[in-house]
Each structure stands twice: as structure tokens, then as C-alpha cells.
Amino acid sequence: xxxxxxxxxxxxxxxxxxxxxxxxxxxxxxxxxxxxxxxxxxxxxxxxxxxxxxxxxxxxxxxxxxxxxxxxxxxxxxxxxxxxxxxxxxxxxxxxxxxxxxxxxxxxxxxxxxxxxxxxxxxxxxxxxxxxxxxxxxxxxxxxxxxxxxxxxxxxxxxxx
Numbered sequence: 001x002x003x004x005x006x007x008x009x010x011x012x013x014x015x016x017x018x019x020x021x022x023x024x025x026x027x028x029x030x031x032x033x034x035x036x037x038x039x040x041x042x043x044x045x046x047x048x049x050x051x052x053x054x055x056x057x058x059x060x061x062x063x064x065x066x067x068x069x070x071x072x073x074x075x076x077x078x079x080x081x082x083x084x085x086x087x088x089x090x091x092x093x094x095x096x097x098x099x100x101x102x103x104x105x106x107x108x109x110x111x112x113x114x115x116x117x118x119x120x121x122x123x124x125x126x127x128x129x130x131x132x133x134x135x136x137x138x139x140x141x142x143x144x145x146x147x148x149x150x151x152x153x154x155x156x157x158x159x160x161x
Contacts, residue, residue: 049096049124050074055104064110066150076148079141088130088139095126112154113137
């Protein structure tokens with residue numbers, strides 16, 4: 001290899017060594033800009049979940065009240081319930097269950113109600129499930145000053161076809 005060829009190769013290697021870090025830095029800057037433009041819900045929420053620290057059941061003339069209590073009187077986000085066979089289910093977003101015994105469970109709390117559970121289904125969602133004996137109960141989710149109240153009216157007869 002001649003001195004001229006060697007000098008050309010060294011110049012080429014030097015040029016590559018100079019431009020590669022600059023290219024890498026430009027690509028990192030574009031990734032950073034991209035991340036800043038991605039909606040918050042796609043980046044992973046940094047918003048802290050509201051903690052449910054207590055669950056109570058109260059009897060009412062119509063059935064039951066399931067009360068989810070929070071610290072500091074924080075109101076829980078609204079939940080949209082679904083019904084599947086004998087199950088009434090509501091998933092409450094941006095919520096974390098912090099009970100001394102973990103999940104909440106009440107078996108046969110009232111006539112027409114077989115089971116009530118309140119459980120953590122992932123890092124920031126809590127599920128309330130109410131299982132009726134013969135059909136799904138009628139329930140309504142009502143935000144309260146200190147959390148959330150689910151009013152429950154059991155269905156005591158099987159639905160007609």
C-alpha cells in the first residue's frame with residue numbers, strides 16, 4: 001500500500017470517527033423530541049393512583065351500600081359497570097387498594113347477594129364485583145366526598161326469558 005493510499009484510508013477513518021458521534025447524538029435528540037410529543041397515556045402515567053384504605057358495607061332498606069374510603073377525602077374516578085350473567089363488575093381507574101388484609105371479600109352479605117369482592121387487578125385499577133344468587137344485582141356507582149359508594153339492590157328472582 002502506497003503512502004498516498006495509506007493517507008487516504010487514515011483520512012477516511014478520521015472522518016468517520018468525527019461524524020459517527022455527531023450522527024448518534026442527532027438520533028438521540030430526535031428520540032428525545034419524539035418521546036416528548038407522545039401523549040402521556042402512551043408514555044405511562046406518572047399521575048399517582050388514589051389509595052383506597054377502607055371498604056365498608058352498610059345495610060339499607062333497598063339492599064346494601066358498598067363504601068370505598070380514601071385518605072384525605074379524595075374522590076375516586078368514575079367507573080363504568082358491566083353485567084355478565086350473575087356478575088355486576090366495575091373497574092375503577094387510577095386507584096390502588098391499600099387494605100391491611102389485601103383484597104376485600106364478603107360472602108352472602110345480604111339476601112340475593114352471593115359474593116362481593118374488591119380487588120387490585122393491575123398497578124392502577126381496582127375491580128368491584130358483586131355476584132347475585134339468581135341474577136346480577138342492580139347497582140349504581142356514586143362518587144362521594146371520601147371515595148366512592150356503590151348502592152346495591154339485589155335481584156331475588158331469576159330473570160324471565
